Amino acid sequence: xxxxxxxxxxxxxxxxxxxxxxxxxxxxxxxxxxxxxxxxxxxxxxxxxxxxxxxxxxxxxxxxxxxxxxxxxxxxxxxxxxxxxxxxxxxxxxxxxxxxxxxxxxxxxxxxxxxxxxxxxxxxxxxxxxxxxxxxxxxxxxxxxxxxxxxxxxx
Amino acid sequence: xxxxxxxxxxxxxxxxxxxxxxxxxxxxxxxxxxxxxxxxxxxxxxxxxxxxxxxxxxxxxxxxxxxxxxxxxxxxxxxxxxxxxxxxxxxxxxxxxxxxxxxxxxxxxxxxxxxxxxxxxxxxxxxxxxxxxxxxxxxxxxxxxxxxxxxxxxx
DNA sequence: TAGAGAGTTGGAGTGCACTCCAAGCAAGCG
DNA sequence: CGCTTGCTTGGAGTGCACTCCAACTCTCTA
Numbered sequence: 001x002x003x004x005x006x007x008x009x010x011x012x013x014x015x016x017x018x019x020x021x022x023x024x025x026x027x028x029x030x031x032x033x034x035x036x037x038x039x040x041x042x043x044x045x046x047x048x049x050x051x052x053x054x055x056x057x058x059x060x061x062x063x064x065x066x067x068x069x070x071x072x073x074x075x076x077x078x079x080x081x082x083x084x085x086x087x088x089x090x091x092x093x094x095x096x097x098x099x100x101x102x103x104x105x106x107x108x109x110x111x112x113x114x115x116x117x118x119x120x121x122x123x124x125x126x127x128x129x130x131x132x133x134x135x136x137x138x139x140x141x142x143x144x145x146x147x148x149x150x151x152x153x154x155x
Numbered sequence: 156x157x158x159x160x161x162x163x164x165x166x167x168x169x170x171x172x173x174x175x176x177x178x179x180x181x182x183x184x185x186x187x188x189x190x191x192x193x194x195x196x197x198x199x200x201x202x203x204x205x206x207x208x209x210x211x212x213x214x215x216x217x218x219x220x221x222x223x224x225x226x227x228x229x230x231x232x233x234x235x236x237x238x239x240x241x242x243x244x245x246x247x248x249x250x251x252x253x254x255x256x257x258x259x260x261x262x263x264x265x266x267x268x269x270x271x272x273x274x275x276x277x278x279x280x281x282x283x284x285x286x287x288x289x290x291x292x293x294x295x296x297x298x299x300x301x302x303x304x305x306x307x308x309x310x
Numbered sequence: 311t312a313g314a315g316a317g318t319t320g321g322a323g324t325g326c327a328c329t330c331c332a333a334g335c336a337a338g339c340g
Numbered sequence: 341c342g343c344t345t346g347c348t349t350g351g352a353g354t355g356c357a358c359t360c361c362a363a364c365t366c367t368c369t370a
Contacts, residue, residue: 034346034347035346035347036346036347045328045329046346046347047328047329047330048327048328048329050348050349051327051328051329054350066335066336066337066347066348067335067336067347067348068336068346068347068348069347069348081291081295084288084291085288087284087285087288088284088285088288091326091327092326092327092328093326109299109302109303109306110299110303112299113296113299113300113303116292116295116296116299117296119292120289120292120293120296123285123288123289123292124289126285127282127285127286127289129242129243130242130243130278130281130282130285131282133239133240133242133243133278134275134278134279134282136236136239137239137271137274137275137278138275140236140271141268141271141272141275144264144265144267144268144271145268147264148264148265148268151264189316189317190316190317191316191317200358200359201316201317202358202359202360203357203358203359205318205319206357206358206359209320219366221317221318221365221366221367222317222318222365222366223316223317223318223365223366223367224317224318241357246356246357247356247357247358248356
């Protein structure tokens with residue numbers, strides 16, 4: 001199931017995949033993944049997956065009759081999003097707030113949009129910052145490269 | 156003094172400003188700045204400036220006869236570079252290695268260039284990563300915006 | 311010359327995001 | 341059955357980059 005299957009007007013409450021389309025590299029769609037399969041797939045450690053659950057960053061995960069976790073494709077979609085937000089440096093506390101709002105349902109949609117928009121602005125700012133540092137790096141590396149060239153030519 | 160004043164073939168051993176030209180916002184060039192002036196200028200706390208010195212990230216800073224620090228324009232140049240590397244997420248340990256190499260002199264020039272080049276690659280990778288996350292963010296924000304629009308139009 | 315304010319030190323404390331540990335339960339295999 | 345491998349928990353530990361503290365000295369202005 002992808003986001004494109006939604007009835008119009010619906011915003012899904014739980015998994016909210018990042019983008020439509022099949023996810024590559026996902027263990028064939030059994031929809032009952034063990035923690036180590038999910039660790040492998042996401043690159044997070046099993047420790048971290050349990051910790052995410054403890055702090056409320058992960059919606060409640062299904063269990064077997066003996067209490068072992070079984071993750072669904074929805075859970076993997078959610079972890080995709082979390083992983084991306086994490087890559088862009090969103091603090092875990094903010095992601096937890098977002099997860100809480102998702103759990104609270106429709107009436108938090110505007111606040112969720114604000115949170116994501118603010119974060120997008122932040123990411124844009126950081127890209128610009130990185131670009132300008134890249135210029136400085138280029139400048140300094142050029143100086144070193146020149147020095148090396150002169151040295152190797154014995155000038 | 157800027158990097159443009161060097162005799163050809165020389166790579167300066169200590170301050171290595173990020174780029175040529177006058178630095179704006181620098182307390183008028185008395186070349187003897189107190190720690191609080193430097194804190195103000197760099198945005199770092201005085202605590203952090205002392206800590207940088209302790210861990211070897213800052214070359215030895217001049218002192219008054221009573222032991223108070225007096226930073227020079229060269230020190231400020233160095234802090235400019237450190238600040239930029241920090242903004243791009245270079246670990247402090249790597250910056251300390253770089254500072255050590257600068258202190259060791261000419262024969263570390265090639266290694267310094269390698270370190271900076273590797274970091275530049277890293278920054279480029281992170282920019283690409285941020286860009287791709289930006290796409291995901293746009294996609295999700297669009298969904299929220301659509302939902303909000305539909306809700307406000309009562310459709 | 312008195313007092314405020316800024317500087318000094320080593321070492322301890324903080325916040326974040328994991329990361330690991332010990333002790334125990336459960337499933338599958340020869 | 342015993343063994344290995346994987347899962348469970350709460351709580352403790354780690355690494356990074358600061359950040360603050362206590363107890364002091366120094367500088368500057370009135």
